[in-house]
Amino acid sequence: MIEVVHTIKEVRETVKGWRKEGLSVGFVPTMGFLHEGHKSLIDKAVEQNDRVVVSVFVNPMQFGPTEDLDKYPRDLAADTRLCEAAGANLIFNPEPSEMYAEGFCSFVDMNGPTSELCGKSRPTHFRGVCTVVNKLFNIVQPDRSYFGQKDAQQLSVIRRMVKDLNIPVEVVPCPTVREADGLAKSSRNTYLNPQERQAALILSRAIKLGQRCVEMGERDAHNVVKAMKELIATEPMARIDYVEAVDLDSVQKVDKVEGDVLFAMAVYIGKTRLIDNFIVNIK
């Protein structure tokens, strides 16, 4: 039976017990409302570790003042069922006051990889992500932690943080999980009405088009981005926040498609902001 705990002390005690038995620990940080994408992270963690912790915490620090913190979907009972069925052992579901005690004033900030893409449109977002992930790593002290490629910039940022701050955790990337029609799984897909859900397919269509351009030999990153933008513009319900080509590690803009290049986009469908991406490796 999976255990659900709400305090840092309880997590520490449980993990300490496992460590005494010499067991390895995998960790999947989430904001809950779990779907198949999260399940694939938990599956991988269960496969690679003796015990698995999943955190379910809608982190206020990574939301801007006009963003969807209050309406972000929550369903701990369903999350618990999914985690239990997937074979996780512990859910950490803290209150914001447990994570951010009164007087909290220490942050993990990063330049470089946070300056483009979502970092531009959501200027305080990655400070919140880095701070909470660092705290969660300190609380759980896992051997490995699992992150989805759908949040490709987040993954590059976490990798950089782990390297720069010598955090003893192996970061394991996991592929994006999609609906049958191509839409990347996301808790925010629940905001879409049926017409918007249909319009949202423009993101995965733009990705397929971008991939095809590169496959056919296009090496000017701007031309690939232009083709993707033009396609997205044909969908009346879509409004582009950004479509960019960046180096996968540094997350800085590139002109040429060479090495590891991340093509990333954020697109509003109605009021819902969706992100998606693809990565190419050109020798």
Ligand code: PAF
């Ligand atoms: O990807 C997410 O769901 C969040 O950004 C994370 C990593 C759980 C931090 O709150």
